[in-house]
Amino acid sequence: MAILVSPLQELGRREEGGGYLHEPRLETMGHAMTRAVRSAAMSEAVDALARRHLLRADRQEDLCFALWHPSTGQTRTTALVERLILPREGERNVHGNASFESHYFTRALSEAAEAGAGLALMHSHPGGLAWQGMSPDDINTEQGHAAAVYGATKFPFVGFTVASDGAWSARFWERTAPRQYARQDCTTVRVVGEKLRSTFMEALAPVPRGTDAQIRTISAWGRKKQADLARLRVGIVGAGSVGAFIAEGMARTGIEDVTVVDFDRIEAKNLDRLLYAKRSNVGVLKAEALAGHLGECATAARFNALPVVAAVYEDAGFRAALDCNVLFSCVDRPWGRHVLNLIAYAHLIPVIDGGISVRTNRQEELAAADWRAHTVTVGHQCMQCIGQYDAGLVQLEREGYLDDPTYIQGLDKGHPLKARENVFAFSMSCASLQTLQMLAMVLDPLGRSNPGQQLYHFVGSFMEPSQHGKCSPECLFADIVALGDHCGFEVTGAPPANRDHVPEKLPERVPSPSLFQRISRAAKRLFIG
Numbered sequence: 001m002a003i004l005v006s007p008l009q010e011l012g013r014r015e016e017g018g019g020y021l022h023e024p025r026l027e028t029m030g031h032a033m034t035r036a037v038r039s040a041a042m043s044e045a046v047d048a049l050a051r052r053h054l055l056r057a058d059r060q061e062d063l064c065f066a067l068w069h070p071s072t073g074q075t076r077t078t079a080l081v082e083r084l085i086l087p088r089e090g091e092r093n094v095h096g097n098a099s100f101e102s103h104y105f106t107r108a109l110s111e112a113a114e115a116g117a118g119l120a121l122m123h124s125h126p127g128g129l130a131w132q133g134m135s136p137d138d139i140n141t142e143q144g145h146a147a148a149v150y151g152a153t154k155f156p157f158v159g160f161t162v163a164s165d166g167a168w169s170a171r172f173w174e175r176t177a178p179r180q181y182a183r184q185d186c187t188t189v190r191v192v193g194e195k196l197r198s199t200f201m202e203a204l205a206p207v208p209r210g211t212d213a214q215i216r217t218i219s220a221w222g223r224k225k226q227a228d229l230a231r232l233r234v235g236i237v238g239a240g241s242v243g244a245f246i247a248e249g250m251a252r253t254g255i256e257d258v259t260v261v262d263f264d265r266i267e268a269k270n271l272d273r274l275l276y277a278k279r280s281n282v283g284v285l286k287a288e289a290l291a292g293h294l295g296e297c298a299t300a301a302r303f304n305a306l307p308v309v310a311a312v313y314e315d316a317g318f319r320a321a322l323d324c325n326v327l328f329s330c331v332d333r334p335w336g337r338h339v340l341n342l343i344a345y346a347h348l349i350p351v352i353d354g355g356i357s358v359r360t361n362r363q364e365e366l367a368a369a370d371w372r373a374h375t376v377t378v379g380h381q382c383m384q385c386i387g388q389y390d391a392g393l394v395q396l397e398r399e400g401y402l403d404d405p406t407y408i409q410g411l412d413k414g415h416p417l418k419a420r421e422n423v424f425a426f427s428m429s430c431a432s433l434q435t436l437q438m439l440a441m442v443l444d445p446l447g448r449s450n451p452g453q454q455l456y457h458f459v460g461s462f463m464e465p466s467q468h469g470k471c472s473p474e475c476l477f478a479d480i481v482a483l484g485d486h487c488g489f490e491v492t493g494a495p496p497a498n499r500d501h502v503p504e505k506l507p508e509r510v511p512s513p514s515l516f517q518r519i520s521r522a523a524k525r526l527f528i529g
Helices: 044-054 102-115 136-153 212-221 223-230 241-253 286-297 315-322 334-346 391-398 405-409 424-443 515-528
Strands: 002-004 012-014 020-022 037-043 063-072 076-085 092-095 097-100 118-125 157-163 168-177 180-185 188-192 196-200 233-237 257-261 304-308 326-329 351-360 366-376 454-457
Touching: 037 044, 037 168, 044 063, 044 076, 044 118, 044 157, 044 188, 063 097, 063 102, 063 315, 076 102, 076 118, 076 168, 097 102, 102 118, 102 136, 118 136, 136 157, 136 168, 136 180, 168 188, 212 223, 223 424, 233 241, 233 315, 241 257, 241 286, 241 424, 257 286, 257 315, 286 304, 304 315, 315 334, 326 334, 326 424, 334 351, 334 366, 334 391, 351 424, 366 424, 424 454
Parallel strands: 037 076, 037 188, 118 157, 233 257, 233 326, 257 304, 326 351
Antiparallel strands: 002 097, 012 020, 063 076, 063 118, 092 097, 157 168, 168 180, 188 196, 351 366, 366 454
């Protein structure tokens, strides 16, 4: 029988109001941290069920097991909780603290092995607030079962603790040598659904120091919300006109880590819309140019912009996206959107998608200009069901047809793949809608975290009523929620052979003559003839 005990007396101190404050430090964790990052995530539905079971009305501790699947990014591995394995009668004991019988553990381990999943143990600290430490009994219980879990599943045993305020903390028990397992704490645990709720281990993700440049921003929603927002790793997939506005918005708002994923180079035709583009950097990789630009306008005391020169459907771009807490979809091709759609559900990373459509009439006059924004995540309608991409075109793009001028020329005049019209102002407005979708999801202002699907019409200047659609019953994405690497779909691949080209650099612009030069030339013409 394993016993879990609250570590409140060991790691916390009681305030006069009866709550507990925990101040974990790296030196108290009892293990050596590695450079690899660990995190955990679950849907709102799993979170709600777990809290109903674990946070008892009688304020006693409780426990349960759960199945998890890995989400493997470039530098971060996330444990995605798929479902709970709740105890049956006689399988666990509640006596102030909580304990489980060996046959409950055996049943849970068997279910994990049969599902090809990892096993997690969840328990509650009813008197705790925020991120929780561990008592010696907690450590002995989890570490003592790590070998059996790894032997049966080939995955680390993962421990979760939920505090009375609903804050989660988590850790992996990593195999370091035969019969030796070390604890590696997660940096963050996120709960994904109508809103994005994150808990951070402050020893690994310290509260950012506010700067003078952020005074107005922090005054809008407070230091706690700013701290939660700033510590999210935000991914910008597509460094085009919309992505550039969003990326700069994130840097100026105080986000500490921004990842820019794009394979393309700046072209002369981008100069009318691309915020960071100049004549001098035509031909430069967009991801690198935008990342460099962000460093000049970021307001965070510690800021990192990571350029990833790849498409999100290439392995490097895909893995970089899995390291993020939230993604902005700023791509206009079906393959990229298909990949991001899968990430939103299988890997529990919310995706803020948007798009612009411009149409002209036969007289080449503006007839319509529309742009939309929506959040794609668990419980929301997916991009494919919204109609943001045609699944039939994904394979055509993989085979290179969408980069074949002959194929594109053969499409109907009004086909979306032929549309190239856009304007700087339209991109700015679309980027604003996407940014506001993300802020609403994280800040949850007055409990209003979901603006719904928004569609604005420039011609007529009106916003349609927000929609809150659901996926069709045949949609496959609802069946892969939280399955991560085990979702069964291979969406990455090599880029089409005809995709990449290097644009020619623009000739340097001859500077206009100065006033002195113009006077000198006029004098020469007057006296010399």
